Amino acid sequence: MPLKDFFGKRKKYASIPSEKAKVDVPEGLMQKCDNCKQIYYRKEIVKSLYVCPNCGYHHPMTAWTRIESLFDEGTFTEWDAGLTSANPLDFPDYETKIKKDRQKTGLNEGIVTGTGAIEGNQVAFAVMDSNFRMGSMGSAIGEKIARAIENAREESIPFIIFTASGGARMQEGLLSLMQMAKTSFAVKRFRDSGNLMISVMTHPTTGGVSASFASIGDYNFAEPGALIGFAGRRIIEQTIREKLPNDFQTAEFQLEHGQVDKVIHRHDMKTTLGKLLCMHTDGR
Amino acid sequence: MPILEFEKPIVNLKEKIKELKSFTENSDIDLRDEINNLEERLAKLEEDIYGNLKPWNRVQMARHPERPTTLDYVDRLFEDFIEFHGDRLFGEDEAIVSGIAYYKKQPVTVIGHQRGKDTKENIKRNFGMPHPEGYRKALRHMKQAEKFNRPIITFIDTKGAYPGKAAEERGQSEAIAKNLMEMAGLTVPIVCIVIGEGGSGGALGIGVGNHVHMLENATYSVISPEGAASILWKDAGEAQRAAETMQITAPDLKKLGVIDEMIPEPKGGAHRDIDTQAGLIDQVLEKSLNELKALSPEDIVEERWQKYKKIGSFQTI
Numbered sequence: 001m002p003l004k005d006f007f008g009k010r011k012k013y014a015s016i017p018s019e020k021a022k023v024d025v026p027e028g029l030m031q032k033c034d035n036c037k038q039i040y041y042r043k044e045i046v047k048s049l050y051v052c053p054n055c056g057y058h059h060p061m062t063a064w065t066r067i068e069s070l071f072d073e074g075t076f077t078e079w080d081a082g083l084t085s086a087n088p089l090d091f092p093d094y095e096t097k098i099k100k101d102r103q104k105t106g107l108n109e110g111i112v113t114g115t116g117a118i119e120g121n122q123v124a125f126a127v128m129d130s131n132f133r134m135g136s137m138g139s140a141i142g143e144k145i146a147r148a149i150e151n152a153r154e155e156s157i158p159f160i161i162f163t164a165s166g167g168a169r170m171q172e173g174l175l176s177l178m179q180m181a182k183t184s185f186a187v188k189r190f191r192d193s194g195n196l197m198i199s200v201m202t203h204p205t206t207g208g209v210s211a212s213f214a215s216i217g218d219y220n221f222a223e224p225g226a227l228i229g230f231a232g233r234r235i236i237e238q239t240i241r242e243k244l245p246n247d248f249q250t251a252e253f254q255l256e257h258g259q260v261d262k263v264i265h266r267h268d269m270k271t272t273l274g275k276l277l278c279m280h281t282d283g284r
Numbered sequence: 285m286p287i288l289e290f291e292k293p294i295v296n297l298k299e300k301i302k303e304l305k306s307f308t309e310n311s312d313i314d315l316r317d318e319i320n321n322l323e324e325r326l327a328k329l330e331e332d333i334y335g336n337l338k339p340w341n342r343v344q345m346a347r348h349p350e351r352p353t354t355l356d357y358v359d360r361l362f363e364d365f366i367e368f369h370g371d372r373l374f375g376e377d378e379a380i381v382s383g384i385a386y387y388k389k390q391p392v393t394v395i396g397h398q399r400g401k402d403t404k405e406n407i408k409r410n411f412g413m414p415h416p417e418g419y420r421k422a423l424r425h426m427k428q429a430e431k432f433n434r435p436i437i438t439f440i441d442t443k444g445a446y447p448g449k450a451a452e453e454r455g456q457s458e459a460i461a462k463n464l465m466e467m468a469g470l471t472v473p474i475v476c477i478v479i480g481e482g483g484s485g486g487a488l489g490i491g492v493g494n495h496v497h498m499l500e501n502a503t504y505s506v507i508s509p510e511g512a513a514s515i516l517w518k519d520a521g522e523a524q525r526a527a528e529t530m531q532i533t534a535p536d537l538k539k540l541g542v543i544d545e546m547i548p549e550p551k552g553g554a555h556r557d558i559d560t561q562a563g564l565i566d567q568v569l570e571k572s573l574n575e576l577k578a579l580s581p582e583d584i585v586e587e588r589w590q591k592y593k594k595i596g597s598f599q600t601i
Contacts (some may be wrong), residue, residue: 088540088597089531108601139596146593168484168506170515173530174542177484177506178595181492184464185592192469208506213484215461230456230485231334231447234530239447259455262342 005267033057049266057142058223058266060203062105063112063129063193066162070270076116076125079226084108085140109140110165115157119274121281124152127162130204135165138172142179145213149186149197158196158277163214167207179282187216189246196280198273201228201251201260215259219276221259222251223269229254285473288344290545291552296335297326315384334551339527339536345501346481347443350555353412354381354439357479360562362387362394363567370421374454374548377418380408380490382425388570389483393429395422395490396570397540406480419489423463426470435473435573443508445486446450456572460489465501467492468592473576473584477547478502478534479554494588495572496542498534499561500549503533504542542595 001170031042033215034055045052049069050259059108061069067076082103087094102108115124122173126148152159168176175203199217201210211230214220222228231247237244247253254260264272287295301322308315335576337345345351357447361372369376397411399405406412422438428580429436445456467490482504498504507515512530513522531537536548542586547568550557579587 082600083598084601086597086599089529091529137300138598140598143298143596143598169508170311170512170530172506172597173532173540174504174506174537175540175596177488178542178592180485180488181464181468182462182592182595184461185468185492185589188465189589190466190469210457211460211489213461214463215455215458216465228457229452230445231452235447236452240449241451246447248449259451259457259458 001201006137020182020246022213027176032220034059043245044177051266055074056224056265058128058225060164062131063107065125066127067112067114067116067125069266070118070273071125072118072120076113076114077150080113080144082108085138085172086218087136088139088175089171089173090138091173092105094171097133097171102235105129107132109144110135110137111144112143113144115151115155115202118270118277121274121277122157123159123277124155124159125161126146126159128168130164130200133169135163135204135209136169136176137165137168137179138176139179141169142176145179146186146272148181149190153193153195156193156195157188158198158280159202160273161197161217162200162202163205163209165205165207165209165214167209170246177208180208183213184216187213191216191218194276198276202226204228206230206232206249219261220259221262221264222254224251224263224265226251226261231249285350285555288348290333290337290341294326294329294552297322297329301326303404310570313350330551337360338367338524339503339531339533340498340524342501342511342533343503343523343527345553346503347548348553348555351480352554353401354398354441354556356558356566357439357562358394358396361566362392365394368425368502371417371424371519373420375419377410377415377421378408379414379442380418380422381414382422384429387435387437387573391432391434393436394439394523395425395436396479397442397487397490399441410446412442413441413444414486414489415446415448415451416454416456417483418447419459419463423524424489426463426467426474428474430470432558433472435475435576436470436493436566437569438493440478440482440487440491440504441477441480442483442486444479444483445489456460460485463489464492469585469587471581471584473573473579474588475572475576477565477569478504479565482507486560492588492592494576495544495549495582496541497545497565497568497572498537499547499554499565500534500552502534503532504534504537505530512518522528 033052036055111125199215201222229241251263365385367383381398397412400409474493475596476491476496478498509523509527510520512526514520537543550560
């Protein structure tokens, strides 16, 4: 038996756990890749910013982990931390669900906004968190984004947003749809004032969020493998009565179809944004 | 004309009256008292039914196969309408009609979703569900309107932007997002009127206006009642309940502050008397345009921003 086969087999044997073991991954200590199912020490995957060391899969990041990964230490100040949803339609169970996600995530809403420095460049920032109501956009999120953009405009600093959202928040009905108009309006005012807006679409960015502020940065970036699109895959398959290819609506698909400027690996995110920010302030 | 389930008592009674009338004409028996009685009952029944439409009834009205479309109103409200085609990038999308016309001697740009009323026309119009090129055509014409200082009037009537493969490949999201952003900044008045179904982002894609009005039996929603029901309660059959919970009717949206005016419909819905309906739209449209005409280009944009800036309901804890 050649030597390489010997190693190949051993690896296979070691990395495929039994069905029981798969469920029994101890919380906290070990973590399994959502994509390739490889099991790692949690420490290891945290250190690699939740990118699987084996297959490169980008796991969703919480808002605060994202902030930590991008901002120069100790520079970030949060805005509107207490701003949260009301229940304008008296939608059944809505408040309970919000409360539950508040406890689960420690956030008051599915977004954190604020200001800080990335590689020495002061920016206004917003990052959505898909752990909170799937990052769906209601009035509170729309308001926080609009305020962050207006602050950026007043201070004449770039605005960067990391999106992660299943779309509009149904429980707020048309008010949630109108947040698309409100945020896009704020983007218009901001971009017209000569300031830089960067949108980074992370997994998933769909529906009303992809059809508003996420798609209208001066630059639109995406993380590898992120699901980005307007309509849901199931709806499209039902409408056109055919199966869609696996890579449909991925970041790479959007790149190929001219919809994003660049797909940026998470490990390169901070330096790429830093460089880009410098290119827009140098010589101004 | 297809009869909706909840209208059946009215239609039955009307038929009975008709029968009695033709019977009296051909015989000596005088049934006038009886007929008068029934006509009084009919008036009351119409008041009861049409005056108390449930959200789901309005959904049915908005989807009525004979509900007037954009072009029905264009014919009646404007003069010399000339339609223009194409987005100059990919193609022509007949799910949106767009052109210029006179409105009371003033040149205006008119844009609207266009459904068909039969299968053949619906296929041509893609059931009024636009692809990106539809939104890009609309934007091209809106920019033109700005250049030549024409007010923009849009008619909203779509189940939604088309959820298809080609639409995604050509950037449905970007097309809609860009329209929202660009409509925000246009220095000419924009008046939007929801005439049928206002389906989510596909409706909003031509719907960022200074004034947004809505016909009494139109609907405007972030997701269809069926879609909401299947997500919320895993059962599309709960659509009626979703229609009530989601507050998608003109009276609800007026209360929420999302629309400016509710435009009344003739008894039984717009399809029963299109001329009257056009007249009712005309009154509101004229008032809107007159109000907006008084504003400077900067104030038009500022007024629009103030409107959208305050939409939303949230709290601080």
